[in-house]
Amino acid sequence: MSELSSAKEINARATAFLERREFESWNEADERELSDWLAQSKAHCAAFWRLEAAWERTHRLAALKQERLRPANGSRAPRHARQWPLRTAAAAVVIAAIGASFYAFQPQDTVYRTALGGHETVTLADGSEIELNTNTVLSTRVTAASRKATLIRGEAYFRIRHDANRPFVVTANGKTITDLGTAFTVRNDAGRVRVALFEGSARVDAGGKPVILTPGDKLLAAAGRTVVSHELPQTLAADLGWRRGIVIFKRTTLADVAAEFNRYNQTKLVIADPQTAELTVGGTFPANNVELFGRMASEILGLRVTRTPNRIVISR
Amino acid sequence: MVDTSDFSRPPGGPNASDLPMTASGMKAWFVREVLPLEPILMHFLRQNWRNRADLEDLRQEVYARVLEAAEREFPAKPKPFVLVTARNLLINRVLRERIVPFDAKADLDSLEVASEVPGPDRAAIARDELRKLSAALDRLPPRAREAVVLRRIEGLSRREIAERMGVSENTVADHIRVAMNALANVLFGEPSELTRRS
DSSP: TTTTHHHHHHHHHHHHHHHHHHHHOOOOHHHHHHHHHHOOHHHHHHHHHHHHHHHHHOOOHHHHHHHHOOTOOOOOOOHHHHHHHHHHHHHHHOOOOOOOTOSSSSHHHHHHOOOOOEEEEEEEEEEEEEEEOOSSSEEEEOOOOOEHHHHHHHEEEEEEEOTTSSSSEEEEETTTEEEEEEEEEEETTTTTHHHHEEEEEEEEESSSSSSEOOEEEEEEETTTEEEEOOHHHHHHHHHGGGEEEEEEEEEEEEEHHHHHHHTTTSSSEOOOSSSHHHHHHEEEEEEEHHHHHHHHHTTTTTEEEEEEEEEEEEEE | OOOOOTTTTOOSOOOOOOOOOOOHHHHIIIIIIIIIGGHHHHHHHHHHHHOOHHHHHHHHHEEEHHHHHHHHHHOSHHHHHHHHHHHHHHHHHHHHHOOOOOHHHHHTTHHHHHHSSOOHHHHHOOOOHHHHHHHHHTTSSSHHHHHHEEEEETTTHHHHHHHHHHHHHHHHHHHHHHHHHHIIIIIIISSOHHHHOO
16 A cells, blocks of 8 residues: 555645646746656656646636637726736737746746747737747746846747847847847757847857857857857758748758757657768758658658657668 | 758768657657546546545556556557556555455456447547536636636736635645646546547
8 A cells, every 4th residue: 555655645746836837936946846856756747747737728718718708899908917017918818829838937027838849929018029939938028128038948039129228138048149130049959059140130148259140140159169150041041941830951961850850749750870860861841740751761762761659760 | 842852971970869758758648648548547447446545546556657668668559558557556456455355356357458449539539628628617616716717817826816815825826736636637537428428
């Protein structure tokens, strides 16, 4: 009995985590505490994922009720919502409608998350638009005095409404990108921060001398080093394929192809051996259709492709 | 869409390594493939285990074992896998604890795990889900339901909910925790209209 009698305790702990994450500021230390606890036992995972999945489903309910509750004139928020900062209320409606989850870090912070394979666009109160790519967490804080966003992980495309008195500052892994009238992407991938600039200019502070980026510039900051390269517009455009739900490869190794597809899909593309991993391919694919790529590898490239429920393994 | 014109083999270059199944992949699999089986699992456990007080423990233990197995390899057929895991667990407990509930033992011996009984298809589950969700909400204790509505539909903070309900923040947290558990039990644990019909 003894090893089983802890189910109630495990469940209580899982519920406490979920309630705290729902209501309290939730920072990286909290996230670590939760993931450490989950790593301790599969029973912990089962309890937490089960509760989380049920609770996530209540988002659907919110979307339904939003429709039903919307006032006839379509623009006025219900009375209780008006007590909220309007910006936050609007964000909540957007998030409820698109079914992503959000958590309030600080009263004035709004946190947006996308799941694996997700893609969402949010419009901030200042008119700036942010598009979130797969598996991304971004928090924003827009006040009368400043505009800030933190890319906790993942990738986002920023189209910033320029305001010289209130520059928009994006932080990723301690590096800051300050808009000077701009459209750019930032990607924070396990501490490697990449910035690509499409319009206007932006200043990047990655330690050392600030770098001013102009259209076509790509910056990579990793392991204490910052490298800036300049790309042709059409090369840079390939980096924005995700905004249309596609991935674009040009003489890309299968290793990199796999890494790119795996950003978007539960089904993981695995390249079985180093020789195969070095082959390069070109082409354009729906980011969420790794099966199509698997078929192509088999039928057109003549590679051996084996399929398991969660993997596509490519070998020679 | 597919252009393979520049397929070539460069000298040298980075190697791909085998990717371990990520925690998020495991979670997605669990939510997608295992949780929907909970009504069947609970039905099986209720049929074969007398003591209702043990059901929660048993469910948790089955899930833990299933996840441990999935870490090595994802079972190709989750349903028979979950039910066989449950059966083995019950047999072990009967043997280990020497409580021999006769009828349960008899059931276990003659048990055929009905693996090929078709469940409702996923689309039907999705259609069923909203109805279930709103039914689940209706069945929450009234104060817990009020707290959920204030959070999920009106988006209030814990402090704001406490003020609105005239209770402490701790009490709001209690209501929410009760609701989280009750919602999971109703959404996953109970047979839906669809499974009852089939």
